[in-house]
C-alpha cells in the first residue's frame with residue numbers, strides 16, 4: 001500500500017452491514033500467523049484534538065493503563081507507549097524510536113491515532129516545507145515531519161491501528177462546519193481498504209471524550225486475538241467494537257422508565273426523561289449509561305446531562321443545536337405521553353394493591369376488627385387512627 005494510494009480521503013458511501021459480515025469472514029483468512037508479543041511498541045499519534053482521549057485512558061481501570069505498561073495483566077504483553085506527552089524519552093531519543101519503526105526496524109508495533117487527520121494537501125506541497133497543520137519532529141534535513149507522514153509510514157506495518165475518540169474516528173469537532181483544515185477521521189484518511197498486519201480495518205473507539213475503559217478493553221481483546229489466545233473481537237460495519245457500541249444509549253438509560261410512562265423533564269435538575277430537552281439517546285450508539293464515565297461513576301444521563309450524540313459520525317453538525325428538541329421526538333414523546341397516562345393509572349392501582357401484605361387483607365388484627373365492628377355499628381367512635389382514637393368528646 002503506497003503512501004499515495006493511502007493518503008487523502010476515500011470518503012464515499014459508508015460500508016454497510018453486509019460488508020461488515022464479509023469483512024469479518026475474510027479477516028481470519030487475511031491474518032498472518034499469530035504475533036509473538038512480549039513487548040509491544042505503541043505509537044500514539046496526535047492529530048487535531050484536545051488530548052481529552054489521553055486523559056480518559058489515564059483514568060481507565062479495566063485494565064488500568066499502568067497495568068498494561070507494567071505487563072502485569074496475564075497473557076497480555078508489556079506495552080511500550082510512545083506518547084507525545086507521556087513518553088519517558090523525549091527529543092532525539094523519542095524521534096529515533098519512531099524512525100526505527102518507520103524503517104521496519106521495530107516490530108511488532110501498534111498505532112493509536114488521537115485527534116482528526118488534517119488534509120495537508122490543502123496547503124501543500126508534497127512536504128512540510130510549504131507549510132503544515134500538524135507536525136511531529138523533523139527529518140534529517142531539519143524539515144518538520146507532518147503527523148500524516150508518520151501515519152502513512154507506520155500504519156501499513158502496524159499489528160493494529162486504533163482510532164480513539166470522535167475526532168480520530170469520524171472527524172469530530174475539527175471536521176464541523178467551517179472546517180478549515182478539511183479534517184477527517186483516520187478511516188477516511190487511510191481508506192476503507194486499509195488492513196493492518198492482523199488483517200483488520202481501522203478499529204474505531206469513538207466518544208468525546210471516549211470512555212477510557214472502552215479503549216483499554218478493546219486493546220486487551222485485540223492483543224489476545226493477536227496472540228491467537230482469544231477470538232476475533234466483533235466489529236461493526238464502521239469498525240466499532242460491537243459489544244460496546246451495538247446498543248443505543250436509551251436502551252440502558254436509567255431514565256428509560258420515565259420515557260415509557262410519558263413523564264418528561266421540563267428543566268434540568270429533574271430525575272425524569274430528558275428527551276424534550278433535546279436528548280438524542282434513543283438513536284445514539286453508546287454504552288455510557290451502563291459503563292458510566294470512569295470506573296463505574298458518572299455518565300451523561302446519570303449525572304443530569306442529556307445525550308448530544310458525541311459518539312456518532314454525524315457529530316457535531318447533525319446534532320446541533322444541542323439544546324433544541326430533536327425533530328423526531330414530537331411524535332414519539334407525544335405517543336408515549338398518551339399511552340403513558342393510561343399505563344401510569346393502571347400501574348397506580350396495581351401498586352396500591354400490591355403495596356399491602358397478604359395477611360393484612362385476609363385476616364385483619366384484633367384492633368382492626370374492633371375498629372371495623374365499631375364502624376358497622378354506626379358508633380360515634382372517632383374515625384381517626386392512632387393514639388387519639390377514642391369515643392368522640394372523651395379526650396376533652
Ligand code: SF4
Nearest residue numbers: 253256273274279281
Ligand atoms: Fe432515553 Fe435520553 Fe430519556 Fe434517557 S434521558 S430515557 S436516553 S431519551
